[in-house]
Amino acid sequence: MAKISIIGAGSWGTALGLLLCNNGHDVTICSENEKEIESLKEHREHLTKLPGVKLPDEMKFTCDVRGSLSGQDILVMAKASPYVRTTCKKYAADIPDGQLIVNVAKGVEADTLMTMSQIIEEEVPGANVVVLSGPSHAEEVGRGLPTTIVVGAHDRESALYVQNVFMSPVFRVYTSPDITGIELGGALKNVIALAAGTADGLGYGDNTKAALITRGIAEIARLGTAMGAHAETFYGLSGIGDLIVTCASVHSRNRKAGYLIGQGRTMQQAMDEVQMIVEGVYSAKAGLTLSKKFGIETPIIQAVNQVLFENKNPKQAVDELMQRMKKDELAPDLWER
Numbered sequence: 001m002a003k004i005s006i007i008g009a010g011s012w013g014t015a016l017g018l019l020l021c022n023n024g025h026d027v028t029i030c031s032e033n034e035k036e037i038e039s040l041k042e043h044r045e046h047l048t049k050l051p052g053v054k055l056p057d058e059m060k061f062t063c064d065v066r067g068s069l070s071g072q073d074i075l076v077m078a079k080a081s082p083y084v085r086t087t088c089k090k091y092a093a094d095i096p097d098g099q100l101i102v103n104v105a106k107g108v109e110a111d112t113l114m115t116m117s118q119i120i121e122e123e124v125p126g127a128n129v130v131v132l133s134g135p136s137h138a139e140e141v142g143r144g145l146p147t148t149i150v151v152g153a154h155d156r157e158s159a160l161y162v163q164n165v166f167m168s169p170v171f172r173v174y175t176s177p178d179i180t181g182i183e184l185g186g187a188l189k190n191v192i193a194l195a196a197g198t199a200d201g202l203g204y205g206d207n208t209k210a211a212l213i214t215r216g217i218a219e220i221a222r223l224g225t226a227m228g229a230h231a232e233t234f235y236g237l238s239g240i241g242d243l244i245v246t247c248a249s250v251h252s253r254n255r256k257a258g259y260l261i262g263q264g265r266t267m268q269q270a271m272d273e274v275q276m277i278v279e280g281v282y283s284a285k286a287g288l289t290l291s292k293k294f295g296i297e298t299p300i301i302q303a304v305n306q307v308l309f310e311n312k313n314p315k316q317a318v319d320e321l322m323q324r325m326k327k328d329e330l331a332p333d334l335w336e337r
């Protein structure tokens, strides 16, 4: 049995807490948000973010984040990505040296272009940070529906340990050394999901969705490999896997926000209506800056930025994507080989 503190009492922190409790671990969920914690204690259910999912009596909830950080085998970082740095800064001094931290937040910081694990490593230099990511909506993990995911770590021993702790008959965990690829896949799929949702909102069809998913993973893989990630990762769980689920699922907040934008809402109106974090909005900027930095063409990511931040009409953005210069699907020099 492992002692585990989960930082962040949102839908994902709560669903992972339930999974880990069911696996027989000693789980505490902590958050500074008193209302959220009091409601979890009283109802043993996250009424707003994970309704209908009952939480076991053994699961502990606390507002004392600082007090929950020492004496743990694992800390799980389950804050929404824009708050990961501030959270780490606030509590770095309370986290023991060598602490294993499992990051589950998905995003790239727009100003620094750092992934979440890089931010945690910068703010908590003594920590051993691993990442857990893949196609895994909290609403389905909370209901115990079969789910697969991948843990990325610097060393195999940490990956195997986390695999053992999280693995269950309904939660299959793979291991990988490609932290960069896993994190880029997890962050950038949110940008493409905004585009897929927008296409749905415009009334476009399954062909359009398939086009965005397929050309979207091509963009993510091109950029990711230029940044040193392994191409295979983008054809795996944290690549095409998470992209498919986020572009297609009724649970996705990014897809929902895109849908509303396709229906005519502004970015802000869409974010307000979704009422939960829409991380693709943040990662869109980072994705575009990274593309420029590495000299990689990412037309869908660019179009999403234009719609979000330059008020480009979504229909016009799709028209322009369709009428780009004619291209080969594979590398043009293959004709000569």
Ligand SMILES: NC(=O)C1=CN([C@@H]2O[C@H](COP(=O)(O)OP(=O)(O)OC[C@H]3O[C@@H](n4cnc5c(N)ncnc54)[C@H](O)[C@@H]3O)[C@@H](O)[C@H]2O)C=CC1
Residues within 6 Å of the ligand: 007, 008, 009, 010, 011, 012, 013, 031, 033, 036, 049, 078, 079, 080, 081, 083, 104, 105, 106, 107, 136, 137, 138, 139, 276, 277, 279
């Ligand atoms: N919800 C899901 O199905 C999945 C989510 N994730 C990732 O896990 C991370 C957390 O996701 P969720 O639990 O869904 O997010 P959430 O929106 O439910 O919030 C998570 C935590 O962030 C905190 N938070 C929200 N606003 C804050 C603020 N202004 N200042 C400080 N803390 C704040 C909340 O109080 C909560 O404790 C995200 O990066 C997400 O991409 C990963 C896989 C699945």
Ligand SMILES: O=C(CO)COP(=O)(O)O
Residues within 6 Å of the ligand: 106, 134, 135, 136, 137, 138, 190, 193, 242, 245, 246, 251, 252, 253, 254, 255, 277, 279
């Ligand atoms: O990452 C997720 C599923 O794997 C959740 O996606 P959303 O943030 O779009 O809901």
